[in-house]
Amino acid sequence: MPNTEKPHARHSIKDLERRTARRVGLVFLSLVLFVTSAAGFVYTDLQSQVKRFDISDYLDGSATRTDAIGDSYDGHALNILVLGTDTRSGANNVDGSDGSEDTSVARSDTAMIMHVSADRSRVEVVSIPRDLLVDIPSCKTYNGTESAPQPETMFNSAFATGAGTGTDSKALGIGAACAINTVEKTTGVNIDEFMIVDFHGLKTMIDALGGVNLYVSEEIDDPDYTQLYLPVGCQHLNGTDGLKYARARHGYGNGSDIGRIAHQQNLMAAMIRTAQSKNILSDANQLYSFARTALGSLTTSEKIGNLTNLQGLASSIQSIGMDRITFLTVPNEPARWDANRVVATDDAKPIWKALREDTPVPTGSVSGKADGSTASPAPNSSDAAAGSSSTDAAEQTDAPIVADKPSGAPAPQAPAPAAPSTDPAAQCK
Structure with missing residues (x-):
């Protein structure tokens, strides 16, 4: 995207520098929530990038909604449903399938419940397999009808x-509302907000x-x-290959969605x-460029899409360490009547x-952390390869990507691994 320059007041840059001590909390919201809290100096421009939709008329009303206090949701635990959509129309035509009936409409490709604790000491990101069998309640639809329950x-x-x-954003919001109703019916967990990011948005953020x-x-x-x-x-x-890595479900493991979830968490x-390793939060121009890219990819619920609320929330989690941001997947096993679908286990x-x-969630269910450290695979996973994929969490400074294997050529050699007793993360510093 163009590197748009904006004039910045000197005091704004100083404010940004003072905030670098909050780096972990701010980076978390910048990337996991795809927002930044230090962008007030271009508030109007950045706010206009976010597509917001009020879904209150589309929720089933059975949940007790949190009436958050202040613009940081102060004193309240917060549950955010983060969705990735796989429509391939317009800028999202990442694989040349634009125009087909199955890919041109909005569809959910990724779903995560992000739980921010009330005391702002931890964040847990729970991935929900797209193939998980659940009971979907009756939902109001974009077409003005009401769907029948789907067991x-x-x-x-x-x-x-x-x-x-x-x-459009209305369709995405109504889709999110039905997903929220389903999550709440299935889990009993109240969802306070939603965020949706599309293929193009993920690609441009990585770039x-x-x-x-x-x-x-x-x-x-x-x-x-x-x-x-x-x-x-x-x-x-x-960005292109990061998106492919997040989407790939073939060419490794058994082709199930569970292995792909591990890749998405790793990414x-x-x-x-x-x-965190760059100076995005202390460089006003770079911060503006990244924030504009990130916010432009979002469709959100009404409240959390307001930059003032986002800034307050980001400030409130500034003390959370990367080792306190954990990832896990709903424990599951193959459905007895359909090996291509999974059901949640008692875990x-x-x-x-x-x-x-x-x-805190049970430690045995945690598969990885934002700092790159890993844990044992979640119990009762339906995909043995997912356990090993959950260790894909490390950073590397100067390793080239090999995106495509040349036809007829031997596979490129991977960098030499560290000693067997070393965590994989240690070899990619």
Whole structure:
């Protein structure tokens, strides 16, 4: 995107420099929530980038909504549903399939519940498999109708049910509302806000960071779908290949969605670490450029899409360390009647209880942390490869990406691994 320059008052740059001590908290919101709290000097311009939609008329009303106090949601735990959409129309036509009936409308590709504790001591990001079978309640739709309940249906169908054939921010918001109703019915966890980011937005954010560095624990060779080839080891990904890495579900493991979730969590953590290692938050021009890119990719609920509220929330989590931002996936197993779908196991219940009561999730369910450290795979995962993929969390400074394996050529050699007793993250500093 163009590197638009804006004049900056001297005191604004000083304010930014003073805020660099808050780097972890601000970087987290910049990348996980795709926002920044230090962009007030171009407030009007940046605010205009965010697409907001009030979904209150589309929620089922069964949940007790949090009436957050102040612009930082002060004193309240916060649950945000973060959704990635896979429409391939316009700028999102990342694979040449623009115009087909299945890809031109809004569809949900990724779903995460982001829990911010009331005391601002931790953040837990819980990925929901798109193939998880749930009971989708009746939802109001973009087409002005009301859908019938859908028992034992893939979770990502909830968003599609609400959004219908629409692609605008209204369709995205109504799709998010149906997904929220489904999450709340399934888990008992109240969702306070939502954020949606699309393919093009993720790609441009990675490029705005200058690419990201991460560790690939299992070779990816996917010539038929994403055309991505990555050997085991430390890799540097630009926006195009970062998006392919997040989307790939073929060419490794067993082709299930669970392995892809581990990649998405790994990419998210790598983006956080990359921004932390750069001077984005202390360089006014670079911060503005990144913030404009990030905010332009968002569709959000009404309240959290307000930059004043975002700034307050970011400031309130400034003391959270990267080791206190944890990732996990809903514990699952293959459905007995359909091996291509999964169902939640009983190990999911303590996770939902922890989010409802604002207590730490069980440590055994955590697969990784934003600082690049790893943990044991979540119990009862339906994909053995996902356990190894969950260790894809490390950063690397000067390792080239190998995006495509040359035809007829031997596979490139991965960088030499560290000693077996060393965590994979250690070899990619």
